[in-house]
Amino acid sequence: MENRLLLSLLALVATGVCGSDQPNVLLIIVDDLRPVLGCYGDSLAITPNIDALAHDATVFTRAYAQQALCGPSRTSFLTSRRPDTTRLYDVHSYWRKHAGNFTSLPHWSETPYHPPTQAHKQDPVCLGPDGSLHTNIYCPVQVEEQPGGSLPDIETTRYSVSWLKKWAGGTAVRREAPAQPFFLAVGYHKPHIPLKFPKQFLDLYPISSVPLAPNRWLPKGLPPVAWNPWNDLRWREDIAALNVSFPYGPLPDFYARYIRQGYYAATSYTDSLIGELLTTVDHLFPDTIIAFIGDHGWALGEHQEWSKFSNFEVSTRVPFIIRNWRRTHNDTAAHGISQHPQKQDVNLYHPKSAKSSARKPVEYSGLVELVDLFPTLVDLAGLPTLPQCPRDSKSGQSLHRGNES
DSSP states (O other), rough: OOOSGGGGGGGEEESSOOTTTTTTTEEEEEETTTSOSSTOOSSSOOOOOHHHHHSSSSEEEEEEEESSHHHHHHHHHHOOOOHHHHOOOOSSSSSSHTTOOOSOOOOSSSBBBBBGGGGGTTTOOEOOOOOSSEEEEEEEEEEGGGGGOOOOOHHHHHHHHHHHHHTTOSSSSSOOOSSSOOOEEEEEESSSSSSSEEEGGGGGSSSGGGGOTOOOOOOTTOOOGGOOOHHHHTTTTHTTTTTTTTTOHHHHHHHHHHHHHHHHHHHHHHHHHHHHHHHHHHHHHHSEEEEEEEEOOEEEEEEEEEEOOOOOOHHHEOOOOEEHHHHHHSSSTTTOOOOOOOOOOOSSSSOOOOOOOOOOOEEEEEEEEEGGGGHHHHHTOOOOOOOOTTTTTOOOOOOOOGGGG
């Protein structure tokens, strides 16, 4: 259901503005990603590539989605309008028909790319203890044994890298800037469930090292309407086999650790692919604004929940990182920040166990929201200011504060 909006996949579009002073824009969106990243202070996470991006960027430490569900969140930040304005609260409605034909951040000039192996996202490909294939939540796999011999995020990354090289003129090193800057949006599926990832990434997180959620019990007196019973997990074969009582029965601790391990491993897997993408962008197009976000958070056993949907902070708080190309190239000395360090790639098939040593990024602790993304990118790209929305539309505000962003 998260793919109802095209930006959960890959979209390519030109900004329509020419000139050497106009930067390229890369937008990276990671589905269901909460801030389990080294640059957000998570001591368990091994995410060296995203941490390296944060080194030359601004990290917004108190960033929130408008709704903890893919469709409404994406409709909101792509139009810079809140769900109360779009009236889009589900993942089943096409937003242009249901919410209104608003101007949105992307205007497609090329057909969005859909990775072919995404057609198998719900197939029984998870090897169980019985030696059979199942439809599980916890699903480390051997990539070459998967339908199509790959995984969607691998295909998306390779397509994106190929497109960037083609835009640069098909050469390994950019010789001359293209006449027109690009806007490239790349969407990663994982750690969205099922937690399907190359099994080698489990090596980064031995199960004995994975802690349980610190506040894993159902809050006393919580109104039922404020809690989500995570039905999207219960039908999976591995969860169903646990015979957890509905709606409040907790998962056994041993399986809670497996799901948390799988979420972190899937995040490190995505980080490794983002490293390949960022290496290509920095090599060919250093004059690129890079924005990195999750579309909403995800509960990993906190409050006895597993999923999103609720309004607890773990479901609404997101990573939000912006690297402003002008600061990276012109203002690093003034900010006391050295040049972008060489990335410590986590190899796709042989992940390293070493954590990133990226230096501390510039942090902004003020309250920001994903609805701010659209006007901020417009501002940083030097495009005309967006017109004000009508009074009943609470549009986002730009996060650009001089050299801070």
